[in-house]
Amino acid sequence: MSEVKFISPETLEQAVDAYYKSSKEGKTKILAGGTDLLVQIRSGISQPDTIIDIKNIKELKEISNDNGSYTIGAAVAGAVLDEEEDFGNNWPGVLEALRLIGSEQIQGRASLGGNLCNASPAGDSVPALIASGATVKVHGPEGERNMPIESFHAGPGKTNLKNGEIVVNFQFPKKQKCSGDAYLRMIPRTEMDIAVVGCAVNVTIENDKCVDARVALGAVAPTALLVEDASKALIGSNFEKEAVEKAALACEAACNPIDDKRGTISYRKKVSKVLFKRALEKAIERAKKG
Amino acid sequence: MAKIQVKTKINGEETEFLCQPYDTVLDVLRKDLNMTGTKEVCSTGDCGACSITMDGRLVCSCLVLAAETEDKNIETIEGMAKNGKFNVLQKTFLEHAALQCGICTPGMLVAAKSLLEKNTNPTETEIRYWLAGNLCRCTGYDKIVKAVQAAAEEIRENA
Ligand SMILES: Cc1cc2nc3c(=O)[nH]c(=O)nc-3n(C[C@H](O)[C@H](O)[C@H](O)COP(=O)(O)OP(=O)(O)OC[C@H]3O[C@@H](n4cnc5c(N)ncnc54)[C@H](O)[C@@H]3O)c2cc1C
Ligand code: FES
Ligand code: FES
Numbered sequence: 001m002s003e004v005k006f007i008s009p010e011t012l013e014q015a016v017d018a019y020y021k022s023s024k025e026g027k028t029k030i031l032a033g034g035t036d037l038l039v040q041i042r043s044g045i046s047q048p049d050t051i052i053d054i055k056n057i058k059e060l061k062e063i064s065n066d067n068g069s070y071t072i073g074a075a076v077a078g079a080v081l082d083e084e085e086d087f088g089n090n091w092p093g094v095l096e097a098l099r100l101i102g103s104e105q106i107q108g109r110a111s112l113g114g115n116l117c118n119a120s121p122a123g124d125s126v127p128a129l130i131a132s133g134a135t136v137k138v139h140g141p142e143g144e145r146n147m148p149i150e151s152f153h154a155g156p157g158k159t160n161l162k163n164g165e166i167v168v169n170f171q172f173p174k175k176q177k178c179s180g181d182a183y184l185r186m187i188p189r190t191e192m193d194i195a196v197v198g199c200a201v202n203v204t205i206e207n208d209k210c211v212d213a214r215v216a217l218g219a220v221a222p223t224a225l226l227v228e229d230a231s232k233a234l235i236g237s238n239f240e241k242e243a244v245e246k247a248a249l250a251c252e253a254a255c256n257p258i259d260d261k262r263g264t265i266s267y268r269k270k271v272s273k274v275l276f277k278r279a280l281e282k283a284i285e286r287a288k289k290g
Numbered sequence: 291m292a293k294i295q296v297k298t299k300i301n302g303e304e305t306e307f308l309c310q311p312y313d314t315v316l317d318v319l320r321k322d323l324n325m326t327g328t329k330e331v332c333s334t335g336d337c338g339a340c341s342i343t344m345d346g347r348l349v350c351s352c353l354v355l356a357a358e359t360e361d362k363n364i365e366t367i368e369g370m371a372k373n374g375k376f377n378v379l380q381k382t383f384l385e386h387a388a389l390q391c392g393i394c395t396p397g398m399l400v401a402a403k404s405l406l407e408k409n410t411n412p413t414e415t416e417i418r419y420w421l422a423g424n425l426c427r428c429t430g431y432d433k434i435v436k437a438v439q440a441a442a443e444e445i446r447e448n449a
Binding site: 003004005006008031033034035038039041042043051053055077079080102103104105106108109 | 292294310311312314333334335338341344347348349350352353354355357358360401404405420422423424
């Protein structure tokens with residue numbers, strides 16, 4: 001085994017520079033909370049010869065609120081974000097999705113950036129991030145760029161990050177009045193399991209009418225999906241039965257799931273409709289509270 | 291191969307050690323520092339037997355690289371009893387027979403302590419969710435939950 005390097009840069013520029021150079025020479029891995037990466041190293045799936053710990057970089061650990069628009073550092077752990085009470089009031093769906101990841105021990109480390117970059121189709125926070133309308137800021141050798149979450153992934157385990165690019169933070173839009181988001185997942189157990197279907201809904205209501213809606217699904221396709229047809233079916237409606245049914249059918253139609261021991265294709269498709277309706281109900285309830 | 295030199299605080303004591311990049315905190319605790327109270331069962335974050343706190347956060351030591359602990363504050367099961375006296379949780383675990391083989395126990399205690407530091411009046415559901423990442427093959431969990439409730443009560447009475 002050649003010499004493995006462990007570095008923990010303090011600036012983004014240093015990290016990007018080291019990442020870009022070392023990934024040309026060998027296998028380099030960014031380390032956030034390590035709850036995916038260390039398992040992959042242990043099992044031999046990943047054997048990096050350079051590990052770059054990004055947790056000493058200020059921007060990646062920062063939480064800020066600029067007049068209602070939140071910016072959350074990519075490496076902020078779930079347990080830390082949970083203590084930011086006002087974030088949970090603004091984006092309860094995002095927080096509940098992140099908090100579903102693993103146990104309290106895992107929450108002490110697991111980050112939004114890690115969940116996104118690990119690119120599992122079942123990553124719980126991803127549908128909630130998509131529904132929120134958040135964008136992700138990445139920094140690379142050519143500078144900064146922003147991406148909507150829904151175009152971040154290229155496939156299972158694959159992202160659209162370019163060589164040397166690191167996810168810096170998540171930028172959330174200002175929460176609209178009378179809007180609410182929610183995330184629900186279906187798992188065979190009650191805790192500590194991988195989603196068979198995940199669904200996030202974010203709605204805005206004005207005079208009992210749906211004026212904005214974003215619906216996202218996880219674990220039912222190679223990447224998490226923004227279901228635009230579901231949004232279309234909801235916007236302009238009073239959430240009447242027909243509109244909700246149409247949106248649910250759009251969710252079902254968007255599914256392109258795998259068949260495995262956790263759920264068959266037809267089961268996942270059916271559950272996507274049920275879960276969508278339940279998540280919608282929860283989002284509406286939250287939206288009505290303000 | 292060049293080793294990484296790390297300086298960190300373990301149970302309040304300045305500690306220095308050398309490690310390899312892939313070594314976890316659990317590896318170093320058990321193999322290099324002879325602190326075998328922290329148990330290794332799954333090595334993949336699923337069982338909680340290796341629970342420690344790092345800067346006050348509950349984590350699985352099997353999922354933290356030793357090299358990451360530079361300048362950190364680590365607490366392990368070895369730091370729980372103070373001056374030869376059990377922590378209240380250690381006492382209530384014994385009183386409620388909340389352990390059998392004992393492999394999960396150090397992790398259970400460290401995790402339960404971190405819950406009670408946050409919340410001295412957790413509901414049964416809160417205790418069960420907080421300890422969901424600590425697996426026990428022996429006790430059936432009930433006695434563990436009761437022991438945590440009893441410890442919480444004592445902490446509240448003495449507050
Ligand atoms: C016991 C257990 C239970 C779990 N349960 C769940 C669950 O219920 N739901 C779920 O979705 N996941 C679950 N996970 C998986 C994992 O905890 C999450 O995906 C977590 O969010 C990963 O975050 P991390 O900070 O630990 O990532 P890391 O392991 O540090 O990184 C993950 C990947 O992303 C890359 N990366 C990380 N940050 C960046 C960045 N800023 N820029 C570029 N690349 C980056 C890393 O190189 C690595 O490839 C579980 C894991 C364990 C061990
Ligand atoms: S040994 Fe670390 S969680 Fe099981
Ligand atoms: S007492 Fe044996 S595993 Fe818990």
